[in-house]
Amino acid sequence: MAIDFLESKTKVNLMRAFAGESQARNRYTIAAEAAKDQGFYAVQQIFLFTAEQERAHARRFYDLLKNISGNTVEIAGGYPVDHYDSVIELLRAAEYNELEEYGDVYQVFGKEAKEEGLIEAASTFFQIAEIEAVHGRRFGKMAELLEKNKYFESDQNNRWMCLNCGYIHTGKMVPGVCPVCRQDRGYFIPAELAPYLGYNFVQ
Known part of the structure; x- marks a missing residue:
């Protein structure tokens, strides 16, 4: 009770x-x-x-x-x-x-x-x-x-998403600016963090 x-x-x-x-x-x-x-x-x-x-x-x-x-x-x-x-x-x-x-x-x-x-x-x-x-x-x-300096670059191909426009980049390093929306690379998030925000890298 x-x-x-x-x-x-x-x-x-x-x-x-x-x-x-x-x-x-x-x-x-x-x-x-x-x-x-x-x-x-x-x-x-x-x-x-x-x-x-x-x-x-x-x-x-x-x-x-x-x-x-x-x-x-x-x-x-x-x-x-x-x-x-x-x-x-x-x-x-x-x-x-x-x-x-x-x-x-x-x-x-x-x-x-x-x-x-x-x-x-x-x-x-x-x-x-x-x-x-x-x-x-x-x-x-x-x-x-x-x-570990792995947020914007990787030893192997990785994927990053631009949170501003949704562009997904594949490579060893994030571009200096997003090729789609032209925003700074600081808008990119590594693939392993995307699920924490409810994002999905399925293309």
Whole structure:
């Protein structure tokens, strides 16, 4: 039997999750600006794409608090400061935070909600945790390719997609500008990252 929601740990955990997701959305929006300034337009798009998903997560957690509207929920928690100039550092920090949410934070929150009989909240924590794992892997893969200088070139023929117009390039290196839309090479995304954005390289 569920306990009184106002007396629950889950109420606090939902507000902490709402705060965390809201901050992640803003961090990724700021990171997107840094990526754009450095000519990584596809990285910018991935940060913005993920930021919008974080907004959806925050909304879901906030909706689960609707039945206590008018109350104030006090929370205490630590939240990361990831204000780096390097796009790689921004990606690695995002990877770490997403995987921490997946493997630690939301597992604890989900377990506590289940113990309190708040099954919908528990399910939400566990479901969103799985999405955060995808976010973490996506950021990690991008960072790895940049660290190895494999984001714009490869030892063998590879495929890249221009996110601006959809042109697919095959070769060992991305062209300096897209031959179709004439946008900078920063709009290209490697084939291995495309599925994370729902793109398909089937021609």
